[in-house]
Structure formats: C-alpha cells, structure tokens
Amino acid sequence: MTGCHAIAKPASSRCNLQCRYCFYLDKTQQPMMSDATLQAFIRQQIDAQPGDDVQFAWQGGEPTLCGLDFFRRVVTLQQRYAGEKRIYNAFQTNGVLLNDEWYQFFKEHNWLVGISLDGPAELHDAHRVSRSGNPTHHKVLRAIECLKKYGVEFNLLVVVNSLNSVQPQSLYRYLRGLGTPYLQFIPLLEMNDHHQPEEYSVSAKAWGEFLCGVFDVWVREDIGRVFVQLFDSTLGVWNGFASQVCSLSKTCGHAFALESNGDLYQCDRYVYPSYRLGNIHHATLKEMNDSAEAAAFGQYKQVSLAQECRTCAVLRLCNGDCPKHRDTRGKSALCEGYREFFEYTSPHMRVMRDLIRQRRSPMDIMAMLK
Ligand code: SF4
Ligand code: SF4
Numbered sequence: 001m002t003g004c005h006a007i008a009k010p011a012s013s014r015c016n017l018q019c020r021y022c023f024y025l026d027k028t029q030q031p032m033m034s035d036a037t038l039q040a041f042i043r044q045q046i047d048a049q050p051g052d053d054v055q056f057a058w059q060g061g062e063p064t065l066c067g068l069d070f071f072r073r074v075v076t077l078q079q080r081y082a083g084e085k086r087i088y089n090a091f092q093t094n095g096v097l098l099n100d101e102w103y104q105f106f107k108e109h110n111w112l113v114g115i116s117l118d119g120p121a122e123l124h125d126a127h128r129v130s131r132s133g134n135p136t137h138h139k140v141l142r143a144i145e146c147l148k149k150y151g152v153e154f155n156l157l158v159v160v161n162s163l164n165s166v167q168p169q170s171l172y173r174y175l176r177g178l179g180t181p182y183l184q185f186i187p188l189l190e191m192n193d194h195h196q197p198e199e200y201s202v203s204a205k206a207w208g209e210f211l212c213g214v215f216d217v218w219v220r221e222d223i224g225r226v227f228v229q230l231f232d233s234t235l236g237v238w239n240g241f242a243s244q245v246c247s248l249s250k251t252c253g254h255a256f257a258l259e260s261n262g263d264l265y266q267c268d269r270y271v272y273p274s275y276r277l278g279n280i281h282h283a284t285l286k287e288m289n290d291s292a293e294a295a296a297f298g299q300y301k302q303v304s305l306a307q308e309c310r311t312c313a314v315l316r317l318c319n320g321d322c323p324k325h326r327d328t329r330g331k332s333a334l335c336e337g338y339r340e341f342f343e344y345t346s347p348h349m350r351v352m353r354d355l356i357r358q359r360r361s362p363m364d365i366m367a368m369l370k
Helices: 035-047 068-081 100-109 137-150 168-176 204-221 229-238 285-289 292-303 335-357 364-368
Strands: 005-008 053-058 086-093 112-116 154-160 182-187 255-258 263-265 276-279
Touching (some): 005 035, 035 068, 035 285, 068 086, 068 100, 100 137, 182 229, 204 335, 255 285, 285 292
Parallel strands (some): 005 255, 053 086, 112 154
Antiparallel strands (some): 255 263
16 A cells, blocks of 8 residues: 655635746635545545555645634544544645744644745745735745744745746855755746746756755755755665655655645646546545556656656656656756756765765765865
8 A cells, every 4th residue: 555645725726925926826716625525634644544654734825824723623633533643744835824823833733834935035025925916025034933933843945936046055045044954946837828938937057057056055064954855855866765856756646636625636736637536525535546547647757758868867866857847758848957956966966975875974075075
C-alpha cells in the first residue's frame, strides 16, 4: 500500500488578494468545504496512510477565509479519527488575515505555517496586492513578527518571477534575516494561450542565474544554518536519497489536490476535468490512490521524457522537471536554468557528498571555500 498526500483547498480558489500572476483568477469558485466533506476527508486521509504518520496540508485560494472555527473542527476530527497515528498539519497562507487567535492556535497544535513572500516591499507589492490594489507587504511582515513572537514554526515560500529573479543575493540575504531558516523557491512559469511564458514568468536563463547566485552565498555562509529546500534536496540526491522536490523527482503521483466539494485531482497543478480522479463521497481516497489512473499519471512524467532529457548529464538530478513546465516536444521551458544550476553546483555537491562519506560535516566546505 502506497501512502498519499492531498493538498486540501477548503476555501476553493477564494482569496482576499489579487496577485497579478495568480492562475486562479479566472476560475469558477466552488462553495466552502462542508462539514460532511471535511469529515470524509479527514477519516479517509488517515485511513489511506500505511504508516503511523499522517500529513495534512491546507492551502487555497486562501484557507484563512474558512475562519478559525473551521480549523478548530479539523483538530477535533483529527483527534477523533487518528487512533494511534501521529498527525501533522501544514498551513499555507498569504498571512494577511492572521491575528492573535490564529497564532495561539498554530502554536497550541504545533502546525507548520508557510508564508508567501516574494521579497522586500518593492518586489512583493509589485504582484501581491489586495483586491482593491493596495500593497500587502507590511501585513505579511507583521504576521512574520507575530509568528516569531508566539514561537510558531514557519517557512517562507518565494515565487521567483521576472522581477525578483534578477536580485538573487540581496533577496536571499533579506529572506534569511526574517527569522526562519526554512526557505523554498518556486519558479513562476505560466503559459499564455500561445504556449509562451507570461511576461511575469521567470525565464530559464534567469532561473539558472538566480539559483546559482543564491547558492554562491549559501555554500559559503549558510550550510546547516539556512535550509533551502532545493539545495538540501539536491545534496540528498547526491547521497542516494530521493528528491524532496516533486518537480525533480523521477515520477509524479500520490500528491493529490482536494477541492472543497470533495473532488480529487491528480495534482495541484492539474486541477482540470480530465485529471479528476473522483469525489471522496463516492470513492475513498485510498481507492483512488490505488487506481490505475493515479499510477499512470505518476509514470507519465518518466515515460514522456524528451529524447534530450534521456541522454542529459544531469537527468538524475532534474528528471525533466514538472510535466506542466514542458513544451510540445516534452522538454522543460526551464531546462537551460536547471542545467546551469546542476552543472554549476556539481563540484560543490561532490565535495559535500565525500565529506559525508568520510563522516564529516558538509559544513566543512565553507572553511575550504574561504
Ligand atoms: S505534475 Fe508537476 S507538480 Fe504535479 S506531482 Fe508532477 S512534478 Fe509535481
Ligand atoms: S536539464 Fe534539461 S535536458 Fe536535462 S533533464 Fe532537465 S529538462 Fe531535461
């Protein structure tokens, strides 16, 4: 039995912001998640996991729009159905609506909070504005200060776009000064109707230069101190572990998206009718997770690799990127950037791998590079 992960969207695509690059803007909204759907989801998500640990991920739209009582109910239901299993919750938010009650709740129940932040005010507010077009950066910073004050564990999710990608080192230094060691960089790549990247997307070249620029600082100053998901995951692959970044994993699958009405989709990037696996009121999550359709979606990433990827020197690190980023020939629109990053960092990764094999700390490379 293979476990699964489902990103739940209890507020559907509703959001209090109107980010200029949001792919949800044109979508039809579903109603908020009902109590019956919430109960079914929590019970099924727990039942679908073969191990003792069960992860829940709450996302949007903006999940705070469901109100805190909805999530108090989540905790009650999780306690009711958990049995001997351990429950973990991650909550992704733009941070704008958080208040003392939310912080107390996150702290009391040990939820991990992901805050979306694209950099200092001039970079963040260029895209992330309220529905009336007002800046939001100051509100996000206030949320970060409160998360720290209440001792809530949080990470920062940074959407790397055409603007902030050109300032990798100053952006990175800004982010690492905000009080959490956990950073995640997500490339923004949205295609227009002509299959060309939207102007706010990060180009392949800029993505590669951004990653290399950040890496240059990290490898000299911050190993073991700042955890950049892509860097740590890449070092893990060099040491024989699977990638922690789904777009760079060998296969997809078992990472579903749950709409507020109970519809289950293959992936958060594929919330389209043809990728709908079913509805949790008619089939269980476990049944859908074990289905041939889910398995085929998981394998598609590998079987559809472009010929150039199959002979690529960094294939084991890149795996052809997310299918959503691929063009009609099957190659990622970010290829050049990933290739530059993986080639540029290979000498450093090799040294860190060898240090680990010698039972030394990879942090020793920082002294070597001085
Ligand atoms: S389709 Fe893309 S985002 Fe979805 S699981 Fe596969 S690699 Fe990840
Ligand atoms: S770097 Fe480019 S060619 Fe190589 S595996 Fe990735 S997408 Fe394919």
